Each structure stands twice: as structure tokens, then as C-alpha cells.
Amino acid sequence: MKNLGNKIEILYNLCRDKQLKITPQRVEVYKALLASGDHPSAETVYAKVKKNLPNISLDTVNRTLNTLSLIGAAFVVEGSGDVRRFDGNLENHQHFKCVKCKKIFDFKHNAFENIEVPEELRHKFKVLRATVYIEGLCQSCLEKENKIQSN
Amino acid sequence: MKNLGNKIEILYNLCRDKQLKITPQRVEVYKALLASGDHPSAETVYAKVKKNLPNISLDTVNRTLNTLSLIGAAFVVEGSGDVRRFDGNLENHQHFKCVKCKKIFDFKHNAFENIEVPEELRHKFKVLRATVYIEGLCQSCLEKENKIQSN
């Protein structure tokens, strides 16, 4: 994780902008999210942060992750059918999600960046994020695939 | 809802293909999903189907919606931070989701159809769905917007 100090500084500024207090909990949650490098759930972040802040509560982790998303320091990964996953990587990238094991794979594809949001939408709504979302089966799940069973 | 009979026939065939039984519950859940025309939750579908099958259980609705998604008669709407929403409209279209009120808006945009899935992904994974996903604030939520509060 390079430029960590830089990113922490950005968090500080975002908090100050929004009149939110800079608390150890917020800093540690943010650090843990960045350090994970992938798409952790609140529970996963909680486990990590506990090492530095043994008394932090899961509720605080949840609230903080929501707060980070609200101020634009992170976002909730699109997709469904699983617990909420967060992403602290704000660089333009896309996600592939396995519908079976719920694993999320990052990928970059130039053609998918700078999506032109249609006029119609830009007028009607305030667009916060536009992304290409691809789902399917990952390799290991594909191998286990056989007959679909509904029960 | 036009061509309903046609779609039911497709459901029949999908079930037969996958060796799944054609039950009144499956047919009614599917009909309710189509009739809704939008993106109902299991709970919403449950309420509808109950009118025709008063004894159906919520669990069956949940299982059936999952089954419909598995066999390709429907899909789970991308997005997060809300209960699972299902879509029975298999025509190529995109979604805008309000992050605040969770409402999902369909839209069509030619440029977003026929997304070219990168080679890399097509080789590694079995791609089932690729779509552009846009989120933000809808008009009515935008009006209520003011200072972000985290607690």
C-alpha cells in the first residue's frame, strides 16, 4: 500500500469538509479497507480493526463504512445476493462477480471507462457513479457446476 | 402484459430442460414477477401470489425466485444496500438506482447494449450478464438532500 499517508490526508480533508470528526475509529476503518486491497464486508473490516482498536464495535464499523461511502472515500460494490461489500479503490475499474461463490474480481478495460451517461439521466437524476457490471461463474465454480437443484 | 402465454411456455420448456417440475407455485410466481413490470422483492411477489395461492409460503417464493434466476427466466438486479430485487424482463436494458430511496429505474440506451466483454474475462469466466449500472439520487431524494449526517 503506497501513498497511504496521502490517502489518510485526503480522508482528513473530506471529514473536515463535511464537518465530521476525525476519530481513531474512522482512520483505522479506512486504513483497514485500503489495506485489504479487495472488497471486504463490514465483518471482515471489523476483524482487522480490532487488532488496533480492541474495543471497537461492529456497529461503528458499519456506520463508518457507510460514512466513508457517503463522503466519497469509498463505495459499496454493486452486485447482489450477498452481504454488502466495500471498495476503497477509487481508481476507475470494473467488477466481475461470481453469482455462486460471490467472489468479486477487479478488472480494467479501457473501453469501459468514462461512460457517457445519457442526457436523459443526467437531467432527471444526480448521477454519482456509472460502471459496467459483469456477472457469471468463476473458474472454480464452473468446474463444480452440474445439474441445477432448486431445493 | 402481452405474449404472456408465450412466456409461460418458455418457462415450461426451461423447467423441462433442467428437469424441474412445473408446479402451480412456480407458474404463479413467474406470472406475478412479469405482471409487476418492475423490480419486486420476494415479499412483494409473495403478497401478489397469495391472491391466487393463499397457502403459498414466503420460503417457496424465495426459492422459486432463486430458481427462476438460476434457469435464466429472471435475474437478480445489480445494486446493493437493499433487499434483493428481481427482474423478469430479459430484454436488454439498464438500471439507475437511487442510493437513498432504493428505487430502481429502467432505461434503454443504445450505446450500452451489446457490451463487448473483454477477451480476458470471456476466457477466465463464464459470463452470464453484462450491463451498465448507474446510481445516484433520484429527483425527489435530491430535493430532500442537505447536510450529510453519519449518526
Place this chain on the structure above:
DNA sequence: AACTATATAGTAATTAAAACTATTTGTCAA
């Protein structure tokens, strides 16, 4: 150093979704 609004810890409540099990039923073959 003191003040105060904000944030947190610890816990309880809520609620979506899955699991469990006895019973029913769709499918198929006799």
C-alpha cells in the same frame, strides 16, 4: 481547561434469507 455537539461501545431489535422437516404432489413407468 471547559463546553458541547458528535461519535462510540455495548446491547437489543429488526428483518431478510436460508434451513429444517413432515407432508404433498408432479412425473413417469407399469
Place this chain on the structure above:
DNA sequence: TTGACAAATAGTTTTAATTACTATATAGTT
């Protein structure tokens, strides 16, 4: 047409994610 049986369902419980609540602590400010 009738049985046999695997699959599906109803009714219920369990699990687990997330939010709500409230007394206490604290960051930012004066």
C-alpha cells in the same frame, strides 16, 4: 389409470446482516 418416488411445498425455526437505542466518551472549539 394407478402406484411409486424423487422433488417441491407449507409451516416453522434458525441464522445472520444491519440498524436502532442509550449511556458514556471524545474531538473540535472557545
